[in-house]
Amino acid sequence: MNVIPLTPGDMFRAVATADNTAYVLSSDLRIVCTNEGWERFARANEGERVLADWRPGRSVVDAICEELRPFYVEGFARTRESGRPWEHDYECSTPGRFRLFRMIAYPTYDGFVVTHALRIARPHDRAECSPADVYAAHGVVTMCAHCRRVRHPSFANRWDWVPGYVQAMPEGTTHSLCPACKRYYYGAVSSATTAPPA
Numbered sequence: 001m002n003v004i005p006l007t008p009g010d011m012f013r014a015v016a017t018a019d020n021t022a023y024v025l026s027s028d029l030r031i032v033c034t035n036e037g038w039e040r041f042a043r044a045n046e047g048e049r050v051l052a053d054w055r056p057g058r059s060v061v062d063a064i065c066e067e068l069r070p071f072y073v074e075g076f077a078r079t080r081e082s083g084r085p086w087e088h089d090y091e092c093s094t095p096g097r098f099r100l101f102r103m104i105a106y107p108t109y110d111g112f113v114v115t116h117a118l119r120i121a122r123p124h125d126r127a128e129c130s131p132a133d134v135y136a137a138h139g140v141v142t143m144c145a146h147c148r149r150v151r152h153p154s155f156a157n158r159w160d161w162v163p164g165y166v167q168a169m170p171e172g173t174t175h176s177l178c179p180a181c182k183r184y185y186y187g188a189v190s191s192a193t194t195a196p197p198a
């Protein structure tokens with residue numbers, strides 16, 4: 001069946017609501033415009049830095065953490081080829097709450113309209129570590145780009161939830177992916193059928 005793609009404007013009007021965040025991307029993944037919900041969300045979360053990083057004309061590839069770029073670039077390419085929307089669940093937690101969002105990228109005839117909506121928000125049930133417990137004396141902190149757990153400086157396979165580092169990322173923090181998130185993003189199973197790590 002041939003699907004006739006909508007124009008970006010028609011698609012944007014069709015899927016952007018008062019409750020979600022939405023933006024239009026050009027075919028080379030540059031931000032064309034955003035809805036009010038997106039600006040509200042940015043101001044409520046990381047504020048001016050996010051608005052500066054995600055301004056119109058900016059490539060979203062540049063704004064995404066390096067570890068996750070291939071996943072998103074390939075995902076958008078698949079969406080363009082298939083003509084079908086791409087759904088992807090990802091974590092964007094705060095120090096106090098586990099939050100899971102769903103991104104949907106809708107292909108248009110010359111780019112995409114992307115929406116993000118909150119699916120789950122609840123208090124964390126993970127064990128908490130304080131920076132002072134083990135990390136403070138070890139220099140560079142490595143944080144998972146997805147779940148924001150922190151790699152233990154002495155045990156490479158141990159990743160801890162340190163809310164204090166989510167609240168205020170130490171200077172010089174580098175990003176990687178923890179094993180669970182790496183499997184989720186780059187595992188053999190399609191992200192559409194894999195539950196994201198909690």
Ligand SMILES: [Zn+2]
Pocket residue numbers: 144145146147148149177178179180181182
């Ligand atoms: Zn992770």
